[in-house]
Structure formats: structure tokens, C-alpha cells
Amino acid sequence: MQAASNKAQIPDIAAQVTYAMRIMGISPLPRNYELYYEAYIGSNPKLTKELAALGSRATQEELDEIGARYFAHVHHAVGVDRAHNHLASELSDLLKLLKDEQFALENYNKLLDETYQNITGKSSSSAEILRQCVSILTEATADTMSQGKERAENVSLKSFEMEVIRQELDEYKRIANTDSLTRLANRRAFDEKLASVYNSEQLRAYTGLLIADIDHFKKVNDSYGHPVGDKILATVGTVIRANLRRDAFVARTGGEEFAIILGDSSLEESLQVAERIRNALATTPFKNSKTGVNYGPITLSLGVCQASHADDPVDLYNKADIALYCAKNAGRNRTILFEEGMKKDTGKNWLIYRK
Structure with a gap:
């Protein structure tokens, strides 16, 4: 009879945990549910105390930080996903920089072509043509070089950031494939x-x-x-x-x-x-x-x-x-x-x- 009674209470616990999370504005993610379920049933008093200290409006970052300590088996995968998303974002920014660089060079080439057409044209005096062309090319060259230098620095920064993320992914993989007790592969x-x-x-x-x-x-x-x-x-x-x-x-x-x-x-x-x-x-x-x-x-x-x-x-x-x-x-x-x-x-x- 006791076993049947405990079994009947399980749906009630699940419903109460879900309701409490909704009231506190906690995202209904599986990893969040696992945290609050363990806290509710009291299997880990230290975890319960830490969640209570966060108050009624805990951020996802705070919850993941606690989860990583108590449920590493779930949160290592979360870390990998987060690193993957970060890498994809950085790569997207890098591609945008390269496209901007290509666009700038295309405009500069177009300007060079137009200037050449002016130089070879016969509608204006030679002195006036040269004066205008030199002025245009000087300004355009300076702008292009400045923009190019800035983009090169941004590309270098993005490359460094992606290398850091790659190392982070490698570390997550190492942890996921390592037995914590013996430090051998798992x-x-x-x-x-x-x-x-x-x-x-x-x-x-x-x-x-x-x-x-x-x-x-x-x-x-x-x-x-x-x-x-x-x-x-x-x-x-x-x-x-x-x-x-x-x-x-x-x-x-x-x-x-x-x-x-x-x-x-x-x-x-x-x-x-x-x-x-x-x-x-x-x-x-x-x-x-x-x-x-x-x-x-x-x-x-x-x-x-x-x-x-x-x-x-x-x-x-x-x-x-x-x-x-x-x-x-x-x-x-x-x-x-x-x-x-x-x-x-x-x-x-x-x-x-x-x-």
C-alpha cells in the first residue's frame, strides 16, 4: 500500500515543480526541471539552498552555473552547444567582414576604371583632368587603405576569437570523453x-x-x-x-x-x-x-x-x-x-x- 501511495504522488510532484517554475519565470528546459525537481524532493540540501538564494527571478546563466556543478552529465552538452553557437556567430561576422572588403575593393576598382576613362577622354583640358584625377585617387586610396587596415585588424581579432572557441570545444570534448575517477578515456x-x-x-x-x-x-x-x-x-x-x-x-x-x-x-x-x-x-x-x-x-x-x-x-x-x-x-x-x-x-x- 505504501508503494502504491508513493507512486500516485509522482504526477503531483511533477505538476508542482512545473507550476513553481512557471510562477518564478524559469524557462521550462529539461536541465532547469532537473534542478528544481531535485531541490523539491530534498535529495540534495545544498542544491536546494543555492536555488533558494537566487530568489524568484534567477537568470539562465545562474541556473546553468549551478547545474554544471551538480549535473555535469547534462551541462557538458549544453556547453558544447553554446560554444558551437558562439563559433557560428563569429564565423558569420568574419564572412561579413570579408564581403565588405570585397565590396570596397570592387568600388575602388570601379573608381580606377572611371578615372582612366577621364584621363584618356578629350572633353577637358589635360591639366584639369590630372588635377581632378589625382585628387580623387588620393582620397579614395587613403580611404581604402584605412578601411582595409581596420578590416584586417578585425579579421585578425575574429580569427583569434575563433581559435579560443575551438580550444573550448576541444576541452568540452576531452571532458565528455574522460572518466572522472581514473582520468582515462571513458x-x-x-x-x-x-x-x-x-x-x-x-x-x-x-x-x-x-x-x-x-x-x-x-x-x-x-x-x-x-x-x-x-x-x-x-x-x-x-x-x-x-x-x-x-x-x-x-x-x-x-x-x-x-x-x-x-x-x-x-x-x-x-x-x-x-x-x-x-x-x-x-x-x-x-x-x-x-x-x-x-x-x-x-x-x-x-x-x-x-x-x-x-x-x-x-x-x-x-x-x-x-x-x-x-x-x-x-x-x-x-x-x-x-x-x-x-x-x-x-x-x-x-x-x-x-x-
């Missing part, structure tokens, strides 16, 4: 990178995929808490990165799972890299220097598959994942290469960011 970036392997037969022929999973990680979280688990995840990411070439791609693909894409790598090299990572982590101490608590040993199980042995990115991921599953079943803390005939009882959802 699942979104991994999906894109893995898909690109099959854009070229050469890439496909010499690319290996390694999927690694921390052994018994749930036990670590249950025993020592999630803050310790997060530190261990970050350390594991650091160890993996330290044992790879700089051009290797490594991502935290979810939970305690990591994935490595090795370009320009043979089957033997992929296996060697997997073993190097596994051995490096197995010998890494995980100990609290203040309390002396030893969290280790922390080990990895790894599944390996070459892109040349799979039909497409989905098939490649599934095969490496099956090899990982077999490594877990075989006792953990080991590397297993995918072979035809291997089977797995459960599957994972690949391309979770694909739309």
Missing part, C-alpha cells in the same frame, strides 16, 4: 575508438583488444568501503597506463572493467602486453600508509582478441569479453586468448552510448 570514447579500427583493413590486421577486470572487487568495496575502492580503481588505471606505449588507447569502460586497444600489434605482442600489465599490478602494494591496512593483493583477469579474428567492433568486443569470462572461470589472475568454440553464459551491452 566508455563513450572507447566505443568511438573501437569502431574506427574497422575503417581500415590495415588497422584491423594489426590491432589487438584487451579487456581487463579487477578480481573480487566487490569484496574490496564491501570490506573497506567505496572511497577505498575508488582509490584502488585510480591506482589500477595508473598501473595499466604506465605499462603501455604512449600511443596505446586505454579506457575505463565501466565499474572495475578496463579496455586497451593496441594498434600496430601482433597477437604475440598483445599477449605480452596483457601479461606485463597483469604481473605489474599483482606486485603493486595496496596499503594504507597511515593505518597500515593492506588492501591487496589486487589482481586482474584479462581477455584478448585480435581485430582480424572478428567481423566487426561488436564481434571483437564480445570475443574479448568471452575470453575474459573464461579467465575468471579458470581461477582469475590470468590472461586468456579468445579461441573459436569458447562460450559465455551472459553477455554485456556494448556501445552503451550509441544512439
Whole structure:
């Protein structure tokens, strides 16, 4: 009965949040609704307090600033859109400047042509013609040069502004593709990178995929808490990165799972890299220097598959994942290469960011 009662209240909450936003003049944007909904249900007292401090007429800029702190998953996309719009506006202004410059030069060329016609004409005396032409050309040339210099400075300024915006867009993309805990690439970036392997037969022929999973990680979280688990995840990411070439791609693909894409790598090299990572982590101490608590040993199980042995990115991921599953079943803390005939009882959802 209690569950049914709570369910019945949900539409009322939505209606009250929407009504309150309308009364306060807040734009009915999804990101604004998320802010006020969380504030209404009281799940984040600090957020509720900040929104209350804005009063009844909060600006969109103020709301987005708060949203960026509490709901980065929504507001990073907003930032990208804002930067794109800014870049489009700057580019439009630049094109207008260039068109104005073209128009000015066309008028100047027209004036030169008319002056030439006057010089070659015979209707006036030579002295009068020269006097008028010199005066006209001097004035027109000075104006054109002045306008040209001003436009050149404006073009230079616009180019600088667009470069700043481009850097801003690059930063938004980096943030959107980075796992905040380990600072490695995230699942979104991994999906894109893995898909690109099959854009070229050469890439496909010499690319290996390694999927690694921390052994018994749930036990670590249950025993020592999630803050310790997060530190261990970050350390594991650091160890993996330290044992790879700089051009290797490594991502935290979810939970305690990591994935490595090795370009320009043979089957033997992929296996060697997997073993190097596994051995490096197995010998890494995980100990609290203040309390002396030893969290280790922390080990990895790894599944390996070459892109040349799979039909497409989905098939490649599934095969490496099956090899990982077999490594877990075989006792953990080991590397297993995918072979035809291997089977797995459960599957994972690949391309979770694909739309």
C-alpha cells in the first residue's frame, strides 16, 4: 500500500515543480526541471539552498552555473552547444567582414576604371583632368587603405576569437570523453575508438583488444568501503597506463572493467602486453600508509582478441569479453586468448552510448 501511495504522488510532484517554475519565470528546459525537481524532493540540501538564494527571478546563466556543478552529465552538452553557437556567430561576422572588403575593393576598382576613362577622354583640358584625377585617387586610396587596415585588424581579432572557441570545444570534448575517477578515456570514447579500427583493413590486421577486470572487487568495496575502492580503481588505471606505449588507447569502460586497444600489434605482442600489465599490478602494494591496512593483493583477469579474428567492433568486443569470462572461470589472475568454440553464459551491452 505504501508503494502504491508513493507512486500516485509522482504526477503531483511533477505538476508542482512545473507550476513553481512557471510562477518564478524559469524557462521550462529539461536541465532547469532537473534542478528544481531535485531541490523539491530534498535529495540534495545544498542544491536546494543555492536555488533558494537566487530568489524568484534567477537568470539562465545562474541556473546553468549551478547545474554544471551538480549535473555535469547534462551541462557538458549544453556547453558544447553554446560554444558551437558562439563559433557560428563569429564565423558569420568574419564572412561579413570579408564581403565588405570585397565590396570596397570592387568600388575602388570601379573608381580606377572611371578615372582612366577621364584621363584618356578629350572633353577637358589635360591639366584639369590630372588635377581632378589625382585628387580623387588620393582620397579614395587613403580611404581604402584605412578601411582595409581596420578590416584586417578585425579579421585578425575574429580569427583569434575563433581559435579560443575551438580550444573550448576541444576541452568540452576531452571532458565528455574522460572518466572522472581514473582520468582515462571513458566508455563513450572507447566505443568511438573501437569502431574506427574497422575503417581500415590495415588497422584491423594489426590491432589487438584487451579487456581487463579487477578480481573480487566487490569484496574490496564491501570490506573497506567505496572511497577505498575508488582509490584502488585510480591506482589500477595508473598501473595499466604506465605499462603501455604512449600511443596505446586505454579506457575505463565501466565499474572495475578496463579496455586497451593496441594498434600496430601482433597477437604475440598483445599477449605480452596483457601479461606485463597483469604481473605489474599483482606486485603493486595496496596499503594504507597511515593505518597500515593492506588492501591487496589486487589482481586482474584479462581477455584478448585480435581485430582480424572478428567481423566487426561488436564481434571483437564480445570475443574479448568471452575470453575474459573464461579467465575468471579458470581461477582469475590470468590472461586468456579468445579461441573459436569458447562460450559465455551472459553477455554485456556494448556501445552503451550509441544512439
